[in-house]
Amino acid sequence: MGYKLNALTMDGILDALSKEYRVFAPKWDKAKKNVRFSQIRSVSEIVTDRQSDFSTKEAYYPISQVMMYFRSDTVEEEQLADERKILIIARPCDINAIRRLDTIFLENGNPDFYYARMRKLVFFALLECKESFENCFCVSMGSNQTDDYCMAFRFEKKDDGTAGDTYVEIKDPAFASYFESVSENDMVIDFKPKFVTENKKVMHAPDISRANLKAISDMEYWTQFDERCIGCGGCNTVCGTCSCFDTSDIIYEEGKPDGERRRVWSSCMIPNFTETAGGARSRKTQGANMRFKVFHKFYDFAARFGKENMCVGCGRCDMRCPRQISFFDTVNDLTKEIEKLEK
Amino acid sequence: MNEQQQFDTMVNIMKPEPHKILSVTHETQAEFTFRVAFDKPTHNGQFCMLSIPKVGEAPISISGKGDGYVEFTIRKVGRLTQGVFDLREGSTLFLRGPYGHWWPVEETFAGEDHHLLIISGGTGLAPVRTTLNYFYNNPDQIASLYLISGFKDVSGALFNEEREKWSKAEKFHTIYTLDASEAPGFETGMVTAHISKVPFDSFGDNYNVAIVGPPPMMHFSALECMKLGVPEDKIWVSFERKMSCAVGKCGHCKINETYVCLEGPVLHYPKARTLFD
Numbered sequence: 304m305g306y307k308l309n310a311l312t313m314d315g316i317l318d319a320l321s322k323e324y325r326v327f328a329p330k331w332d333k334a335k336k337n338v339r340f341s342q343i344r345s346v347s348e349i350v351t352d353r354q355s356d357f358s359t360k361e362a363y364y365p366i367s368q369v370m371m372y373f374r375s376d377t378v379e380e381e382q383l384a385d386e387r388k389i390l391i392i393a394r395p396c397d398i399n400a401i402r403r404l405d406t407i408f409l410e411n412g413n414p415d416f417y418y419a420r421m422r423k424l425v426f427f428a429l430l431e432c433k434e435s436f437e438n439c440f441c442v443s444m445g446s447n448q449t450d451d452y453c454m455a456f457r458f459e460k461k462d463d464g465t466a467g468d469t470y471v472e473i474k475d476p477a478f479a480s481y482f483e484s485v486s487e488n489d490m491v492i493d494f495k496p497k498f499v500t501e502n503k504k505v506m507h508a509p510d511i512s513r514a515n516l517k518a519i520s521d522m523e524y525w526t527q528f529d530e531r532c533i534g535c536g537g538c539n540t541v542c543g544t545c546s547c548f549d550t551s552d553i554i555y556e557e558g559k560p561d562g563e564r565r566r567v568w569s570s571c572m573i574p575n576f577t578e579t580a581g582g583a584r585s586r587k588t589q590g591a592n593m594r595f596k597v598f599h600k601f602y603d604f605a606a607r608f609g610k611e612n613m614c615v616g617c618g619r620c621d622m623r624c625p626r627q628i629s630f631f632d633t634v635n636d637l638t639k640e641i642e643k644l645e646k
Numbered sequence: 647m648n649e650q651q652q653f654d655t656m657v658n659i660m661k662p663e664p665h666k667i668l669s670v671t672h673e674t675q676a677e678f679t680f681r682v683a684f685d686k687p688t689h690n691g692q693f694c695m696l697s698i699p700k701v702g703e704a705p706i707s708i709s710g711k712g713d714g715y716v717e718f719t720i721r722k723v724g725r726l727t728q729g730v731f732d733l734r735e736g737s738t739l740f741l742r743g744p745y746g747h748w749w750p751v752e753e754t755f756a757g758e759d760h761h762l763l764i765i766s767g768g769t770g771l772a773p774v775r776t777t778l779n780y781f782y783n784n785p786d787q788i789a790s791l792y793l794i795s796g797f798k799d800v801s802g803a804l805f806n807e808e809r810e811k812w813s814k815a816e817k818f819h820t821i822y823t824l825d826a827s828e829a830p831g832f833e834t835g836m837v838t839a840h841i842s843k844v845p846f847d848s849f850g851d852n853y854n855v856a857i858v859g860p861p862p863m864m865h866f867s868a869l870e871c872m873k874l875g876v877p878e879d880k881i882w883v884s885f886e887r888k889m890s891c892a893v894g895k896c897g898h899c900k901i902n903e904t905y906v907c908l909e910g911p912v913l914h915y916p917k918a919r920t921l922f923d
Contacts, residue, residue: 370660370661371660371661373697373740375738376664376738377664378661378662378663378664378740380658380661407894407895407897408895411894411895411905411908412659412893412894412895412905412907412908413657413659413893413894414659415659415660415893415895416657416658416659416660416661417658417660418895513920516902516920516922517920517922520922546895546897547896547897547898548890548891548895548896548897549702549890549896549898550702550703550890550891550896551701551702552697552698552699552700552701552702554699554700560699560738562700564697564702564703566890569890569896569897569898571897576888576898577887577888577898577923578888579886579887579888580704580721580723581721581723582723583860583861585861585887585888585901585923586923591923595923598902599900602902602903603900603902603903604903606902606903607903
């Protein structure tokens with residue numbers, strides 16, 4: 304079942320949804336001058352003509368969150384501030400990225416309490432990708448499609464750039480009730496979202512296995528990043544599949560035990576990611592860090608969990624890097640180097 | 647609606663519990679042992695996540711255990727562990743665990759005709775201390791135990807009373823060594839220089855080797871053992887890695903497809919030697 308709704312009607316639907324859901328979509332952040340997943344109230348706020356700079360994960364896995372509060376002899380969990388459900392309007396790559404995060408947080412050992420309690424509130428509405436953007440290689444990663452959504456939307460623009468009609472597919476009947484009140488003037492149609500089937504960029508994923516892992520680890524190839532990469536971690540921050548975090552404690556007043564423990568997104572590209580208390584680092588160079596990231600995204604996640612590769616090919620890391628290091632090129636070039644190695 | 651939304655959110659695996667500090671022992675100027683009230687079962691070589699005041703959590707090996715307590719031996723290394731040294735007897739320490747895979751003491755090491763070689767570097771003696779005491783207290787479960795324990799210098803030598811006690815035990819053969827200096831009761835030289843003194847030939851096939859210390863020390867000790875004919879599947883090592891969660895989430899301890907918090911810290915060497923950072 305589907306609808307074609309004008310912007311005013313769609314805003315009414317969003318308004319009704321907002322009573323039960325916090326609705327997140329890619330939205331222009333004036334202050335930061337970028338597109339991030341933020342709460343929206345109107346279809347006119349949804350940015351569709353470019354990729355968002357950040358992935359969807361921050362809608363329910365915050366960059367920084369309080370986990371617990373310490374008193375002298377007790378520890379108290381942070382309570383959920385808002386128990387409303389979360390509806391995320393996201394593209395297929397981002398929905399697929401969240402499945403990768405689910406694997407780490409829910410399947411690797413026991414489930415993570417903070418992730419799980421937010422994740423169970425999350426519902427997806429698919430944002431149709433009409434065409435591939437400059438840095439996308441989702442088709443190569445098989446993440447250009449998904450059926451993991453409750454509704455799908457195609458947002459059209461009018462000639463003057465304002466919000467036009469919205470095409471809606473209702474996949475989960477639980478969402479049908481929000482559309483019952485639309486007037487007969489709004490067309491009931493049979494809409495199915497299209498998926499991108501071709502990107503300009505084609506990723507040739509490297510064939511990494513236990514058999515060649517050591518040889519690939521030892522390749523001179525990685526040293527090119529020792530100087531080039533400045534270890535800012537921007538690539539990890541915008542990645543939809545990067546899940547790593549640090550914890551840190553803050554005390555409210557010197558000499559007193561009261562304080563809080565936070566967890567904050569971390570980054571395997573930051574030089575001290577592996578640094579232990581004594582100052583020793585397991586990985587000492589940016590080349591080693593790059594190798595770690597490439598292996599995680601293109602070998603060991605898949606090997607550990609028996610799933611697809613971790614990278615979803617959204618290309619945001621390439622947009623973000625201040626040193627113009629392209630992860631896409633890094634991996635494609637690695638594939639060529641491995642082929643040479645094996646000849 | 648979808649299956650993923652059914653998962654259980656009842657248990658917070660990141661939440662520590664308060665534990666009373668029963669005593670604090672100054673092992674050296676830089677290393678203190680904290681005895682903490684604790685009544686969960688633990689295995690030799692496991693670790694806990696300790697909340698270090700003003701900093702956060704760090705994985706610390708269980709260095710001792712007894713009825714109603716465990717011990718942690720912590721080295722004062724810069725900013726990170728400083729806050730813990732302000733804690734006194736009666737203070738509260740927040741911790742969670744125990745975590746990780748352990749030395750296969752009862753499963754593999756023990757046996758009346760089994761021999762065991764333990765090689766430790768520096769504070770690496772802490773994670774094997776409960777194993778040493780297990781065999782000290784159960785001498786019928788081992789044929790012989792060789793301990794090569796190295797320290798940078800005599801001021802860093804840990805567990806002086808216990809080392810003395812072990813050196814006098816009937817089935818124990820101990821070599822205590824200082825990297826480059828001399829002191830009574832100590833040999834001189836790296837631990838690797840002493841491995842050839844172990845009579846592997848007399849062990850037949852019934853022996854195992856446990857190695858723990860800084861990564862290069864473990865690497866070269868394992869190589870030296872293998873040079874002397876020790877098959878790699880008789881060797882176990884224990885990895886020290888940065889961890890922010892210890893439950894497979896934070897990503898810091900991962901090496902290739904292995905999470906040291908979940909599959910380690912004690913790893914069988916045939917696996918450990920195939921992990922590339």
